[in-house]
Amino acid sequence: MAKIGIIGAMESEIALLKDRMSDRTETVRAGRTFYAGKLRGADVVLVCCGVGKVNSALTCQMLVDWFGVDTVINIGVAGSGGEAKVRDIVVSTDALYHDLCGITPEDDILLDSYPFVSSFAADPELIRLAVEAGEKRGVNVFTGRIATGDQFVGNKAQKDDIVARTHPMAVEMEGGAIAHACAVNGVPFVIIRSISDNADDGAEMSFEAFEQIAADDAAEIVSSMLEKL
Ligand code: ADE
Numbered sequence: 001m002a003k004i005g006i007i008g009a010m011e012s013e014i015a016l017l018k019d020r021m022s023d024r025t026e027t028v029r030a031g032r033t034f035y036a037g038k039l040r041g042a043d044v045v046l047v048c049c050g051v052g053k054v055n056s057a058l059t060c061q062m063l064v065d066w067f068g069v070d071t072v073i074n075i076g077v078a079g080s081g082g083e084a085k086v087r088d089i090v091v092s093t094d095a096l097y098h099d100l101c102g103i104t105p106e107d108d109i110l111l112d113s114y115p116f117v118s119s120f121a122a123d124p125e126l127i128r129l130a131v132e133a134g135e136k137r138g139v140n141v142f143t144g145r146i147a148t149g150d151q152f153v154g155n156k157a158q159k160d161d162i163v164a165r166t167h168p169m170a171v172e173m174e175g176g177a178i179a180h181a182c183a184v185n186g187v188p189f190v191i192i193r194s195i196s197d198n199a200d201d202g203a204e205m206s207f208e209a210f211e212q213i214a215a216d217d218a219a220e221i222v223s224s225m226l227e228k229l
Contacts, residue, residue: 005063007063008215010211021038030062045067074189079170091190130192
């Protein structure tokens with residue numbers, strides 16, 4: 001049976017799923033709490049990794065090494081990088097870093113190291129199941145690229161620059177690093193993000209207003225996906 005790792009960066013992003021788990025056990029390692037148990041009949045390990053690329057990558061590696069997960073789903077909120085509006089869902093086609101220096105199409109420093117790609121492709125079947133679960137819930141679902149960096153994108157100039165360079169559907173702070181950790185371990189992943197803000201000058205206010213509602217939307221989609229995994 002599949003063992004599914006579910007990662008959120010903030011407590012608000014995992015709260016709904018944590019409450020719904022049965023047979024839940026807790027293990028604390030490296031300052032984070034891993035919740036193992038059942039969710040909708042599936043074997044899951046749920047964890048709040050903390051914000052940013054390092055927190056999320058190291059937590060993902062721990063899920064693989066210590067808990068033996070064979071699938072990873074990253075959930076949470078994001079800023080819009082494209083057509084997606086607040087409370088729309090973005091399911092990743094791929095994820096990359098928008099703040100890694102030295103990246104141009106001709107000279108991409110990620111191409112020098114394993115797995116020799118500059119963007120990490122999500123698993124097609126997980127994408128399909130996430131889209132299906134979102135549509136069943138009646139929300140607008142977009143598929144597209146996730147651009148990840150160690151910064152909250154909260155002004156128009158910053159957003160325009162990221163969009164021009166990386167063409168994302170959503171911007172956030174963990175998905176690319178989780179995708180990277182999954183890629184080097186050969187573990188299929190998908191990122192499911194609910195849009196909390198437009199990553200522009202109004203982002204902070206919008207984020208505060210929609211954080212929990214949007215986080216719950218993404219969590220509900222995973223919950224319904226689990227029946228099919
Ligand atoms: N997560 C939610 N909104 C975000 C934003 N605007 N930038 C980065 N991460 C986010």
